[in-house]
Amino acid sequence: MDLSMLKEYLPFLIPLVILQFALSITALIHVLRHPHYRFGNKVMWVLVVMFIHFVGPILYFALGKGED
Amino acid sequence: MRGYLVFLKKEIFEYTKTYKLLIMLVVFAIFGITNPLIAKLLPEILESLATDGVIITLPDPTAYDAWEQFFKNATQMGLIVTVIIFSGVLSSELSKGTLINLLTKGLSRTAVILSKYTCMVLVWTASIALCFGLTYGYTVYLFPKDETSNLLFSVFCLWLFGLFLLAVLIFSATLTKSNYGCLLITFVAVVACMIMDIIPAMHRYNPISLATDNMGLIMNSIEVSSLYSAILISCLLSLIFVSLSVTIFRRKQL
Numbered sequence: 477m478d479l480s481m482l483k484e485y486l487p488f489l490i491p492l493v494i495l496q497f498a499l500s501i502t503a504l505i506h507v508l509r510h511p512h513y514r515f516g517n518k519v520m521w522v523l524v525v526m527f528i529h530f531v532g533p534i535l536y537f538a539l540g541k542g543e544d
Numbered sequence: 545m546r547g548y549l550v551f552l553k554k555e556i557f558e559y560t561k562t563y564k565l566l567i568m569l570v571v572f573a574i575f576g577i578t579n580p581l582i583a584k585l586l587p588e589i590l591e592s593l594a595t596d597g598v599i600i601t602l603p604d605p606t607a608y609d610a611w612e613q614f615f616k617n618a619t620q621m622g623l624i625v626t627v628i629i630f631s632g633v634l635s636s637e638l639s640k641g642t643l644i645n646l647l648t649k650g651l652s653r654t655a656v657i658l659s660k661y662t663c664m665v666l667v668w669t670a671s672i673a674l675c676f677g678l679t680y681g682y683t684v685y686l687f688p689k690d691e692t693s694n695l696l697f698s699v700f701c702l703w704l705f706g707l708f709l710l711a712v713l714i715f716s717a718t719l720t721k722s723n724y725g726c727l728l729i730t731f732v733a734v735v736a737c738m739i740m741d742i743i744p745a746m747h748r749y750n751p752i753s754l755a756t757d758n759m760g761l762i763m764n765s766i767e768v769s770s771l772y773s774a775i776l777i778s779c780l781l782s783l784i785f786v787s788l789s790v791t792i793f794r795r796k797q798l
Binding site: 485487488491492495498499502506530534537538541543 | 563564566567570571573574577578581628629640682685
């Protein structure tokens with residue numbers, strides 16, 4: 477992939493990157509503020525939401541988030 | 545009526561508070577952006593996979609490929625995510641017991657079911673509209689020359705199928721106590737529709753043809769009028785399922 481191709485796909489990449497960051501950061505804040513999970517611990521969830529793109533935060537909100 | 549509006553407001557607040565609205569919107573936004581992108585990049589990805597000696601030739605991608613991705617993702621992953629997110633629509637509040645207080649204070653059970661259904665429909669509409677808008681914008685940007693026909697009607701059919709599915713979902717939620725039971729009954733209903741689809745004579749009247757005929761509509765190989773009866777049947781069935789769930793919920797021992 478050269479630079480011109482990257483430029484062509486920039487209109488796609490920017491929104492995807494923004495979405496990914498918004499998701500990770502909301503999930504990260506939630507993980508740190510609510511230390512009760514249905515399973516797993518804080519370190520595991522921090523790693524999951526930070527490093528598994530898109531799927532990690534969604535998994536956290538759908539499965540890992542404990543009841544308030 | 546007042547109970548309905550108040551409960552609707554509470555439902556919307558709950559979806560934002562439990563991040564369900566966020567998940568739905570983000571999932572559909574990701575689909576919306578990646579649909580045209582994957583259509584555009586698929587030939588190049590396959591080319592890079594080809595080792596020497598194997599030549600893969602694919603026709604240049606068109607807007608049809610982008611819409612094919614859209615209808616594939618929205619009808620499979622999209623609907624699966626929607627059903628899973630909404631599977632706890634009744635069971636979570638029943639098991640926590642938070643609904644009992646409201647019901648004893650005079651909130652009618654009809655209002656509960658109707659506002660829950662309305663809220664699910666609103667979230668589904670927003671998500672599919674977002675996905676459609678993004679796919680449309682990027683498809684026009686990537687494939688400006690390609691023309692598609694019946695696009696809006698095709699998406700309308702998909703949206704209507706979502707409404708039907710949500711009606712089945714709320715009906716099964718009133719029948720069972722857990723969200724797994726709710727998921728199971730919805731799944732069985734969809735499989736039943738698929739099995740009925742094997743009989744060619746049933747295809748015209750089967751709600752599932754609203755979610756399977758979309759590409760045919762866009763390519764103009766399926767006539768718009770052939771779906772009218774399926775649309776009518778879906779609307780009727782949705783109405784029946786919602787009113788049945790109201791009746792069952794009114795008689796249910798909580």
